[in-house]
Amino acid sequence: MKIDARSVARILREPGALRAILLHGDDTGLIRERARQAATAIAPQLDDPFRVVILDRDAPERLEEEVFALSLTGGRRVIWIREGGDSLANPLKTSLSQSSETLVVIEAPGLAARSRLRSLIEAHAQCAAIGCYPEEGRALEASIRQMLVEEDIRINPDALAWFASQLGPDRAATRGEVEKLVLYAGRGGQLSLDDVRACIGDAAGVSLEDAAFAATVGDRAGADLAIERALAEGTSPIAIARALLSHLHRLRRARIAMDGGQSRADAMRALRPPVFFKRTDAFGQALSLWTTDRLMEAAMQTQALERDCKQTGAPDLTLCRRHIARLASTARLPRRGR
Known part of the structure; x- marks a missing residue:
C-alpha cells in the first residue's frame, strides 16, 4: 500500500505487522535515513548478526532463505536490501505468500x-511503499526544526529560513549541515542568523549565493567563478536552479514594494529573512538594474532550467552555466518599463 506523507513517521517508528517497506524516490540520503529508522524499530542494534542482514545488491537468490x-x-x-530492483519482485512475492515475522x-x-x-x-496490504523526494520550503524548514528540537536547540525564524535556502536537495547533506549547527550551539542552545552564517560559512550554499548576487548585478566573471566553485563542491544543478529562483523571488518582492511606493531601504528591510548586511549593497544594486517584469521572466526561465535539468541525459552543467551567463547579460541591459 502507498503511505501518505502524514503517516510516514508513524510507519517508520512502528512498522507493526508489515512484512516489507519499500523506499523509493530521488533523495538517496532520505531513503537511507528512513531505511535505518525502519530497521532500528525492529532491531535496535543494527550490528546484531542474528537479527539483521544487510544485502548490498538485489540478491534475489538469498531473499527467501533469509x-x-x-x-x-x-x-x-x-x-535490509540496498539498491533494490525488479529482480526482487518474484522472490518477495513468494515470501509474502507464506507466514513470517x-x-x-x-x-x-x-x-x-x-x-x-x-x-x-503498493498492492499488498502488509507492505508499505514510501516515496522519498527532496524537501523544500516549509517542509524542509519543519524537518530542520525537528532535527534541532531533538537536540534541545532553538533556531530563530530568520536563521531557519536563510539556512533552508542554502541547502541542496539531498537529506544526507542536510543532516550533515544540521550536525554542524548542533556542535556549534550545544544542547539547550539557541541559533541566530549570525550564528548560522558563521557555522556554515564554508558551505557550498555560500558559493551559490555568490553566484546569484554576481549574476543579478551583471558580474559575469564573478558569477562564473562562483558557479564553478559550487559545482566543484558537489552542488547539483537542481540546487543551483533553486538557489537562483529563491534570490530572484526575493528581488521581485522588494521590487514590487518599491513600485508601490516604498523606498528601496524599506523594501529590503521588510524581507524575511532580512538581507545580510554584507550583501545589502549588491542587493540594492540589483534592484536598480531589474524591473518587476524582467524578474518575473527570469524566474520563469529559472523554473524551466530546473525542469530541464531533471530530464534524463540532459546536459545539466552546460544548462546551468548558460543560464548564469544569460542572467548576467540581462542585468546589463537598459531598463524599460516596470
Missing part, C-alpha cells in the same frame, strides 16, 4: 513508477 531464517536470540529479524526493508532510489516491485508492494 526471510524464513530464525533468530537464534529471539525477536523479529530485518533484511521478518521485515524486509528495501532501498530503491530511482525505481520506476511502473516497476514490478513497486506494483507488488
Whole structure:
C-alpha cells in the first residue's frame, strides 16, 4: 500500500505487522535515513548478526532463505536490501505468500513508477511503499526544526529560513549541515542568523549565493567563478536552479514594494529573512538594474532550467552555466518599463 506523507513517521517508528517497506524516490540520503529508522524499530542494534542482514545488491537468490531464517536470540529479524530492483519482485512475492515475522526493508532510489516491485508492494496490504523526494520550503524548514528540537536547540525564524535556502536537495547533506549547527550551539542552545552564517560559512550554499548576487548585478566573471566553485563542491544543478529562483523571488518582492511606493531601504528591510548586511549593497544594486517584469521572466526561465535539468541525459552543467551567463547579460541591459 502507498503511505501518505502524514503517516510516514508513524510507519517508520512502528512498522507493526508489515512484512516489507519499500523506499523509493530521488533523495538517496532520505531513503537511507528512513531505511535505518525502519530497521532500528525492529532491531535496535543494527550490528546484531542474528537479527539483521544487510544485502548490498538485489540478491534475489538469498531473499527467501533469509526471510524464513530464525533468530537464534529471539525477536523479529530485518533484511535490509540496498539498491533494490525488479529482480526482487518474484522472490518477495513468494515470501509474502507464506507466514513470517521478518521485515524486509528495501532501498530503491530511482525505481520506476511502473516497476514490478513497486506494483507488488503498493498492492499488498502488509507492505508499505514510501516515496522519498527532496524537501523544500516549509517542509524542509519543519524537518530542520525537528532535527534541532531533538537536540534541545532553538533556531530563530530568520536563521531557519536563510539556512533552508542554502541547502541542496539531498537529506544526507542536510543532516550533515544540521550536525554542524548542533556542535556549534550545544544542547539547550539557541541559533541566530549570525550564528548560522558563521557555522556554515564554508558551505557550498555560500558559493551559490555568490553566484546569484554576481549574476543579478551583471558580474559575469564573478558569477562564473562562483558557479564553478559550487559545482566543484558537489552542488547539483537542481540546487543551483533553486538557489537562483529563491534570490530572484526575493528581488521581485522588494521590487514590487518599491513600485508601490516604498523606498528601496524599506523594501529590503521588510524581507524575511532580512538581507545580510554584507550583501545589502549588491542587493540594492540589483534592484536598480531589474524591473518587476524582467524578474518575473527570469524566474520563469529559472523554473524551466530546473525542469530541464531533471530530464534524463540532459546536459545539466552546460544548462546551468548558460543560464548564469544569460542572467548576467540581462542585468546589463537598459531598463524599460516596470
